[in-house]
Amino acid sequence: MTNNAYQQRTEELIAVGKYLDEHGWVPATSGNLSARLDEASIAITVSGCHKGHLTADDIMLVDHQGASLDGKKPSAETLLHTSLYARYPGLGSVLHSHSPAAVLASRLFDDAVILEDYELLKALHGIITHESTVVLPIFDNDQDIARLADEVAGYLSANDEEQTSCYGYIIHSHGLYTWGESVEEALRHIEALEFMLNIENRLHGVKHS
Amino acid sequence: MTNNAYQQRTEELIAVGKYLDEHGWVPATSGNLSARLDEASIAITVSGCHKGHLTADDIMLVDHQGASLDGKKPSAETLLHTSLYARYPGLGSVLHSHSPAAVLASRLFDDAVILEDYELLKALHGIITHESTVVLPIFDNDQDIARLADEVAGYLSANDEEQTSCYGYIIHSHGLYTWGESVEEALRHIEALEFMLNIENRLHGVKHS
């Protein structure tokens, strides 16, 4: 890792936080943002800061087990990030938003939100036609993050043949996790998933064509 | 109280007003914002100004009985602020927003809005798990502010064992009162409560999981 790469990822995460806040997707101090630097380290937002007003001080370095490399205090949810980097070698970024659409969807739908027919599915890594199906599973919320990470891992192992099969998951009344090869791609996934979640929420209970 | 503290609280309240206005939570001249300075004085917005365009002239000093200390005219609702400071020694700020979500909730729900299961409950002072219950009582609106303050006081005395049991209340067709140890914390409470009120309003009348 060069200092240069760390600085660049930091700037990208700061910009993502500002974007998410402008859309109301990281209220109060919710949300977590990270980017892989190399085999030894990950840049991730520290515990308890507002994602809409991040400074370089609010980004820290952890190793791939989630231990702090620079003395700052990592968020409890860091494990949800590191376990995804461990699973997907090509992964460059994990973004967790806490949006109204994701929280509402978790209360309207049971086990998953099924996304079909949307042209915007093509904004997701590797998808080339709207005739695709993407499943966003909904997990129960849990303050025991290790247990929650295990549940996510179990689901992904059972359902995820390759990196492009699963694009994200929802935690009940808590928000959305998504990821991508780069911060830019992960943010594109958020934009697309948020759009489709809003439509699905709006259609809930409506008899439609 | 140093002039410095007064200046700092004034700047914080001006920034909060701008933030609330950008979200549509203080339409026309609605809303009131205050911060405790010391045992002798409270900084609070004057009567009749637009909270989105506050200047230092729109902030005034009152004593803990709500009497003007600088000749400016306090809002009729000042008593709702001073009575909260009197009740909670650790309180640093009281914020009253007049948001669509709070007004709508007061018309959709009867006596209270019950917030449960939200991860965002953890944004409220002292809450450490989503497995908590927060009750936002709804009081009838009343132009007799002393009578309204009494009703609020009666409810809080009966239900509020310590500062962290009650986080706010709604006045019917009028808006939300919330508070915190600092202006920053009170604003974080507004962000969290507004988010959850929007979800509860959306779920009203919907059969959901």
Add this chain to the structure above:
Amino acid sequence: MTNNAYQQRTEELIAVGKYLDEHGWVPATSGNLSARLDEASIAITVSGCHKGHLTADDIMLVDHQGASLDGKKPSAETLLHTSLYARYPGLGSVLHSHSPAAVLASRLFDDAVILEDYELLKALHGIITHESTVVLPIFDNDQDIARLADEVAGYLSANDEEQTSCYGYIIHSHGLYTWGESVEEALRHIEALEFMLNIENRLHGVKHS
């Protein structure tokens, strides 16, 4: 009329147009904004311009019959403004927004929208308690503006005992007209009426407390 007053009203109308556009209340070239200068002249937006990007050139002078005083072309709806100034001697401004809330309300409600119990009613000129009732009548849209002005005049004559009894009206699928003693007051009326219309639309068809 001094040039100074004309310049000041022009600046106010430009600012109002920008505000309305930022809220989505004057889509395309819809909306009309005016301010009374004196017994001889009224400043009003010209025909066909976008209200979000007004320049001084987009404001013109008409007399109290709506005839151009400066060679610019007045909007067809100018008569709806001049007839209000003729009716109410103390009137300083008439603002017509074309908002989603007003258009939706005109399709959800039959003859009028009734506003009751809102604390925000106190933002309307002369109202001092939420225990007031304000009626926003809904008129059929009509390309014959003289005929529409007559219908409005007939309603106001029958229902409006003094300036403060009627605060505005809705034209079906077309928008809201409101007014005030100054541009600032008329804008405060828009803010308050838009807020309440949004709540009423949301409550339409909902059984609520």
Add this chain to the structure above:
Amino acid sequence: MTNNAYQQRTEELIAVGKYLDEHGWVPATSGNLSARLDEASIAITVSGCHKGHLTADDIMLVDHQGASLDGKKPSAETLLHTSLYARYPGLGSVLHSHSPAAVLASRLFDDAVILEDYELLKALHGIITHESTVVLPIFDNDQDIARLADEVAGYLSANDEEQTSCYGYIIHSHGLYTWGESVEEALRHIEALEFMLNIENRLHGVKHS
């Protein structure tokens, strides 16, 4: 074509992209924007860029068959633009937004959205009264753009007596195409159509006046 005209259209398309993005109408890399330069060339956004952050590099030149004139890679949907320019000699711009309102409408309504009684219909080219009817047909989405262009052409040939009869169409779960004599007019059409689509979506399933 002068370089000057190319530069001017480019600046207009960049501004339109920013406007659409600010409204959430071109999520991720969706949407396509074009302007006719002359009988030999059309300026159009390149494949795969975010329309909210366009630079001059993201605009390319194609001929009227959609072939690249400058070596850049055109979007797959370029054919939907060129076929409209071929059909309508007076056409100056085609804009494709990917808005929530258009996607939702395509899922709520069957074959078309019918717009009637709106004053805002007068924002559409040549319409002078709200007593008009505008039909926005809904076509199935298709990754075979030539086949989709044929379906659009068939519909327009059957229904479009002159340029002003059809103002746009919706592709299922994909978005809105509209057009105008200039970029400014096409954008005015988007503003008006988006407004009316939002109202129609809101009224879906509601018994109203």
